[in-house]
Amino acid sequence: MSALKAIIYNCRKATYLTDKRMAGKITFKEHIELRIHLYGCAACRLYVKQSGKINEMIKALLKSPAANNIRLDDDFKNRMQVTINDELNKN
Amino acid sequence: MISPPTDHQLDPKNWVKAYADYLYMYAITRVNDEEQAQDLVQETFLAGLNAMSRFEGKSSERTWLTAILKNKIIDVYRKRSSGLKTRELANAEGEVDDFFNGHDGHWKEQYAPQPFGIDNYDPLEGKELNGILKKCMEKLPALWQSVFTMKHLDDEPTDAVCSELKISAANYWVIIHRAKLNLRACLQKNWI
Numbered sequence: 264m265s266a267l268k269a270i271i272y273n274c275r276k277a278t279y280l281t282d283k284r285m286a287g288k289i290t291f292k293e294h295i296e297l298r299i300h301l302y303g304c305a306a307c308r309l310y311v312k313q314s315g316k317i318n319e320m321i322k323a324l325l326k327s328p329a330a331n332n333i334r335l336d337d338d339f340k341n342r343m344q345v346t347i348n349d350e351l352n353k354n
Numbered sequence: 355m356i357s358p359p360t361d362h363q364l365d366p367k368n369w370v371k372a373y374a375d376y377l378y379m380y381a382i383t384r385v386n387d388e389e390q391a392q393d394l395v396q397e398t399f400l401a402g403l404n405a406m407s408r409f410e411g412k413s414s415e416r417t418w419l420t421a422i423l424k425n426k427i428i429d430v431y432r433k434r435s436s437g438l439k440t441r442e443l444a445n446a447e448g449e450v451d452d453f454f455n456g457h458d459g460h461w462k463e464q465y466a467p468q469p470f471g472i473d474n475y476d477p478l479e480g481k482e483l484n485g486i487l488k489k490c491m492e493k494l495p496a497l498w499q500s501v502f503t504m505k506h507l508d509d510e511p512t513d514a515v516c517s518e519l520k521i522s523a524a525n526y527w528v529i530i531h532r533a534k535l536n537l538r539a540c541l542q543k544n545w546i
Contacts, residue, residue: 347366
């Protein structure tokens with residue numbers, strides 16, 4: 264099977280290149296191959312869209328401001344303070 | 355020898371009050387485990403005390419402590435994934451092979467992406483689906499979660515993630531791809 268034919272029929276490779284393209288760089292040749300595949304493959308065109316959306320969602324989730332309300336337990340803090348004081352007094 | 359003037363000084367008596375919450379939040383968003391995050395904060399302070407003589411005053415106290423914590427988090431990532439690496443990749447191979455036909459690499463009919471709610475979903479507005487995403491992410495192997503967290507939360511470049519987690523660039527892309535395929539399938543299945 265020629266390289267061109269291989270990518271035209273290969274969704275596994277096309278989705279791999281899609282994620283690699285989004286996250287970093289793919290070669291010019293890979294870029295062309297991907298374009299050709301996507302031209303003829305509706306399922307992978309949808310994958311491109313959804314994969315990009317998932318990246319946005321992950322970023323929004325991880326950076327969500329809800330995390331700013333997290334506080335460390337006071338008892339634990341007090342114990343840490345004691346440990347630190349002990350360490351400081353050692354020296 | 356006269357040391358250069360420095361702007362920043364260390365005041366360890368004040369660390370808990372000033373930085374414990376910040377460091378805890380930093381840790382918990384990255385290791386996703388309360389107890390482990392607590393331990394990491396404590397270890398960071400103790401390591402800081404031992405390394406005080408090496409503080410040059412070039413960065414702020416908080417930045418300096420955060421850098422110590424970050425190294426400890428990377429150690430956690432490494433520990434979580436050591437030994438599992440080969441097995442996780444092998445398992446993933448199996449999972450990915452389930453999505454595509456072995457002979458031609460085409461989507462299996464039942465796994466081909468379908469349109470679903472995600473297509474018009476605005477992640478900045480709708481927070482209610484974050485729970486589903488979270489559950490789907492928790493199903494991923496530990497190493498993959500580490501890669502995702504470093505990549506998306508800290509915007510770390512690929513080569514930094516690879517060297518910190520000791521994986522090859524080829525493995526990195528394979529992990530990103532497989533994690534994404536699994537996440538997408540999980541979201542499509544569980545989307546309300």
